[in-house]
Amino acid sequence: MTILEIIEAPDARLKVKSKPVEAVDDSVRRLLDDMLDSMYEAKGIGLAAIQVGASKRILVIDLAENDEKKPLFVVNPEIISSSDELAVYSEGCLSVPEHYADIERPATVKVRYLDYNGDQQEQTMTGLLATCIQHEIDHLDGILFIDHLSRLKRSMVLKKLEKARKLEAVT
Ligand code: GNR
Ligand code: NI
Secondary structure, three states: OOOOOOOOOOOHHHHOOOEOOOOOOHHHHHHHHHHHHHHHHHOOOEEEHHHHOOOEOEEEEOOOOOOOOOOEEEEEEEEEEEOOOEEEEEEEEOOEEEEEEEEEEEOEEEEEEEOOOOOEEEEEEEHHHHHHHHHHHHHHOOOOHHHHOOHHHHHHHHHHHHHHHHHHHHO
């Protein structure tokens, strides 16, 4: 296993639109495994491949709380329907460290994707899982949760991140 470095905003790589995977082969599975380990290490509940520099439509999620791991491996996801009902969650992002904001999204989504074995799945997701997969699919399209905020709020967050990065560089 390899712990991959997570890219932080502002970084042009996070704005890239990721490309579909042609086949779920061993190299894709290795990336899925490394992403899962990297996500656990960073204490996140989701991770998109672009956050570790791979512009492929791949993501991992694990909402399990304690030690019991329940990883969800998702390749080439497509939202095939969304509820009119919306839900608000306070979102965070490993690529936007230490910032949180309430984001409104469809409460329920039906997602079609390929699993770890390359088999097609369709799953209706609600609650935090629905929020998380929409957050991850946004990453695949080069969108961060702060892109759902007003321009003023987004630029305040980005400015703080840049400042923190500069401070880190000299200490
Ligand atoms: O760890 C994470 N927590 C989280 C909380 C609310 C909504 C979405 C998320 S995803 C985030 C990890 C991450 O950055 N995934 O891209
Ligand atoms: Ni994120």
